[in-house]
Amino acid sequence: MEQKKRSLQAITARVLFIAAIMCIWEYVAKSGMMGRNSALIFPSLEAIGFAFIKNFTSGFAGASLWIYIGNSMKLLFEGLLIGIVLAFVLSGLSMMSSIFYDICNLVISVCDLLPGVALLPVVIIIFGVKPGVIVFLVVHAVLWPMARNVLDGFLAIPNIYIEAGMNMGLKGASLLFGVYLPAATSYIVSGLKVGWARAWRGLISAEMIFGVASCPGIGLFINQMRTNMNNAEMYATLIVIIIIGLLVQYGVLSTIEKCTVKKWGISK
């Protein structure tokens, strides 16, 4: 009961806050107080609303925003998948050989600090302007934090789980899948969270810096809106980016958490 009251309070506070922001926004937009460029900096809420719909119906250059979103998602998931698989391979191998572990640890520490966007020039020189570059950046964004977390997770596994596993006849790969992976789940999930957040940011930045004409994504779309001074559309696209971020955060990642660590009573 107490908890219900608290969460109701939280929801009310948030709704009121958003409503207040929208009112202020609308007031500033309608009053024209920002001078000549007022309509550009603060398009009215109706304009943003219409732009939101227009983004999906007519879109830009004959393609609706759906197509751009689809392209971005395709590259994103390709990168996420490769990054996650590589992270497991690296951490799995690190558990088997201490030399590999030492090297892997160094590589992760160094690469983790390297912003993907800083790699862009080099990557473009090597690969050219291709969708592959964006996949590469997503892989870079997700691989290192994920590998770091999985590795930390493996190292933090209580010895007793491993011994219990060995006692029932697990060894090598079966021990990895039967004990190491499930026992490291809470670390894996937090690795996914960090990896996803970085990949999503990396993707949008890369697309904004250079759009790939053969596979135009959301970042390119928002950049086109900027160059064409379609500011209402620009804001509307920002909202879309936020919504997608929230959907993945709460729809996918929280669901994974609920079905694993929360259900098992081991969430950190």
Added chain:
Amino acid sequence: MIEKENCILEIRNMSKVFDADTETEKDVLKNVNLTVSKNEFLCVLGPSGCGKTTLLRCIAGFENYDGSVLINGAERRRPGIDRVMVFQDFNQLFPWKTVEKNIQYPLKINGIHNKEELNNRTREVLAKVKLSGHEKFYPYQLSGGMKQRVAIAKALALKPEIILMDEPFAALDAMTRNELQSELLRISTQEKCTFIFITHNIQEAIVLGTRIIVLAQHGKIIIDEENKITRPVTPASKGYGEMWERMHEALYQ
């Protein structure tokens, strides 16, 4: 002493040194020899740090050691399901599996895939430890005593030759501990299984053991005797007091 065919476990000249050739080198076990016969309930008493856990872990195959461990005459060096360990730590169950899955997983790994057989065994062993109806619980939903019951059930389901227990009840409150003792006693008389049970509680050893050994430093066996007291043993049983005194003296000499 024990005829060959009745002997299930034989430990020959077992020695264990931790951190060999370093400053912290530690001789834990020195030349331990022990034979255990089938269906025996061997209780191992000893002061803290005398090497009880190490001895059990060597038998289980979790440690390297000098000497040999023979099960039914065949040497064993690595862990195997003929020797199943029940740890003292309540967290020995996999928290990501339900009680039922915790029991069935080792069976599946060892080639039992028939759903009916799996369910039958689970039901059977859970009944033995008085936890029927808890199949779908996750370990975090169980008390410490219940977790240890599941751990015992899990071991029984594998039908091992030997169940190795390292002070499994030491972290329980006195009441739960007594309960689990009498249940383990009942189970041990019904099962065709050998038990090696480590404890530093004399009462527990006398109540459960059909044979009791007392270890001193370096795993030296200073008492090795059959427990002839009529079961079920209570502190009022004939011979209990004398036995307790003997063990106590050996432990705290």
